[in-house]
Amino acid sequence: MDEYCDVLVVGSGGGALTGAYVAAREGLSVTVLEATDQFGGTTAYSGGGMWFPCNAVLRRAGDDDTIEVARAYFRSVVGERTPHELQDAFLDNGAPLIDYLETDSNLEFQVLPWPDYFGSEKHARPQGRHIVPKPCSAKRLGSLRDALRVPLDAERGEQPPPDKLAGGQALIGRLLTALSEQPGATLHREAPCTDLLVEGGAVVGASTTRGGKPVRIRARRGVLLAAGGFERNAELREQWGVPGDVAGTMGCPGNTGLALRAALAAGASTDLMDQAWWAPGLTHPDGTSTFSLLFSGGIFVDALGERFTNESWPYDRIGRDVLAGIDEGTLHTPFWMIYDDRTGAIPPVGSASVPLAEPGAYEAAGLWHSAGSLSELAGRIGVPADALERTVARFNRMAASGTDEDFHRGDEPYDRAFVEEGGSTLVPIERAPYHAAAFGLSDLGTKGGLRTDGSARVLDAADQPIPGLYAAGNSMAAVSGTTYPAGGNPIGASMVFSYLAARDMAGTGR
Template sequence: MSGTAESEHYDVIVVGSGGGLIGAYAAASRGLRTLVIEKTEYVGGTTAYSGAGIWLPGNAAELRAGVRDDIDLGRVYLDAIVGDDSPASLREAFLTAGPRMIDELEKNPLFQWFEWLGVPDYFPEHPGSLAEGRTIFPPDFQRSLLGDLEPLVRRPIWTERWGAEIDPVMSGGQALIGRALLAFMETGNGTVRVNTELRSLIVEEGSVVGVEALSEGVPVRLRAGKGVILAAGGYERNAELRGRYQPGITDEWTQGAPGNTGGALEAAMAIGADTHLLDESWFAPGLVVPGSRPVFYTSVWSGVFVNAAGRRYMNERLPYDRAGHEMLRMQRESEVSHIPTYWVFDQRQIANEKAFEGLPVAPSMRGWFDVERFLEAGVLKRADTLEELAAQIGVPAGALTETVERFNGFAQSGKDEDFQRGEAPWDLMIAQQVAPHTDGPNPCLGVVGEAPFYAVPIVLSDLGTKGGLRTDDHARVLRADGSVIGGLYASGNTMAPMSGRIYPGAGGPVGSSMAFSYIAALDLAGEG
């Protein structure tokens, strides 16, 4: 860079500040002078938006809760669902590092003890799956404990989108990022630079020795004596890259943080790094919201999803990534449009407050689903009959009426003979949270019969792209020939995932991001 400022010297540079903060903490706590650079004004990335579920087989928190699990059972599950989409060596590294990482974090009072909350695995039909689940969560955290660091933490997603009040108690991703940031800084070896964008990697004699960045608009050279960890998220906010690798999928529907435009991925590719699964994302159905990005939303208890032909095509209660992949598969393989899908429901869904409020994956903001506002914006449709509703959303009236009548029969009998909604542990867990009125024995199946009737579009959203740089079991970035690029590591959505095309359970992205950032730090510290 022309006019670049004098170099600063560190042992380790971490690019990105979500799950990568765990690697930064692990490196700094081992005495390595560690710099975290963050492209935006806030640390936390998409992790700060999340519920901070952490999926890790055999971790201490689930064992304390009495869950019978270990890494051997986790291996059986991952081998069954991932197959050849990702190297077995990556799964093995993840399984080995996960429990060790949690044990280490829990020794620091700033992390306290993680909590197991019983969220089922996403593929109950495969060996090794646990109905109790392996997902753990950070305990809540008082925002005031961050002191002068508090303004650095990315605001909650509903604050950024809709101006929701910031809670003095941090939960979910806010709590995880707040705790990790404070722990990192209290090592005495940590530095954070926000508004600092990676522009390129510095390579000497075939190894990465630092980064060139733009910090507060000023070009800087930042040297890393031991190595650089790329943990900067995916490329979901980059329309050009999405068009290249995921044609037909827009960047306008993603839930990913604003800084996730793929700069770290492109910088590594520019020096010969190999990639894998760039066509993949952590998909999820997104409920369209007026004037905003869609809401990542899984609280359907009543109603059905229908395609442009007015027909159901999936269990509407599938875990979100499975549901998103099914939308995409049907869109690509069928002559009928499935994006958008329409969620068709009746007045009882509107009347059941819990069905729109308070779920972990729905906005923690009362009143967000304002019926009149949605109607005025043309997003929500309302009609006194299903035939009238079908006309409004452009689907065949006969098909929609037949679809709803067939579903209502399933609701009354308690068995969805077409798509088995309400049979899996995940389905039943969500149903218990919204505690709806039903007309039959299955809490996941509510009759659609009380006028007026409603329909709202569901689009293909995502929590971020998941393909990225190919790595070995030490999180070291590889070239196409399999050789290691010295000094360069990757984790999170900058890394091609150890879970391949699969989302194993709630917290898969966060758990994997934390684990491989930790693995990278161990290797940098000579413990790999």
């Protein structure tokens, strides 16, 4: 071996850094391997939300939720798709994790009301169970500032990196700061995990490359894989049948499945491998389709010129309706958002995650169309004119009545969360010229990965833990199964299972 540590952490997103911090704080020596040249993973692009029922931050704001009610909600949404042991480990350890983190002054949180994503379920919370890190100055990172992955508007646009960190930037910044103050923690960039080292059926370390040279690291207590999914690997997407393509993912560049392949070679088992965190994505002239939400108008239509979803639903639910239409043969990409001219030709999209190009570029690429009539617009986007006219006429009648009889748009709290008070989610399409914008299928990353138990120990095909191997985040098969119960579920679960893994390796676990 070239190097030794107690705990080896692969990845540097919110979950990986949480696991590294907890292990170091528990007195273990920790080495972090990040495959790219920047720390933060996909978390650094995100809003940094965490779904932790009944945590102290919510309690201080007057929250009266109970863990029994939260469990009933999660069970009703996820069902039996994942083991109850796994679900309970997530639900029962979010609040203790926040208690643990808040004893460090570097780690501060605040409430951001964000409704649960299945608002019709009996135990859903209209205000959510959602917290975010408090914003902080980028200066607190010191020499680590340039190592923090920048947000998407800086990475894919021309915005400068922010001086004040918020959302996922703040979460990664705060965790890096806290970790840098722990003795025995070493962080490496441009150090991919190429193989796991196995002795007698136990994982005892990993191989990486640093500066072009191979390095073998022995981990005395274990290896935590929290390196994201494999959404950036077209070959693996095809192998596992993940819909969409690399051009539609929001995952960071390092999410190519290297750690997953290493674990499979060590005998790990997997689940949910054809799944991702889905979203509709506005399509751009460069061919990408990016995670889009906060629609203030418009309707989506399929290849038949008909509506197929509640456009105000949470993004994963819309994405799954897109997939259903593709499976049924009634929808292909691009599909179209139809809207009128009340706010001009730019689509009524509150966030496309990245800065928009000039309107002319979308028009030249055939992605945005305008016409004086719906019939003419239908011809330009290739859908039946009579069907589009009927669809819009029906929608306008429902908008006038205030009730969406087809898809119940506006019925759930999330639908209404971003509408001005007294406003409606049903905005009629009646002012010419009429417009259409192309959308594709986007994702926030794959959610299939390594099967684990409630302590984040990776399981083999016989349901036995592989000694020394742990997984969390999108490297782990998602605790939420095929659903997306609430905002903050992906990052929250990643942090909880990394916390449980670190505590197990330290001998202070559940």
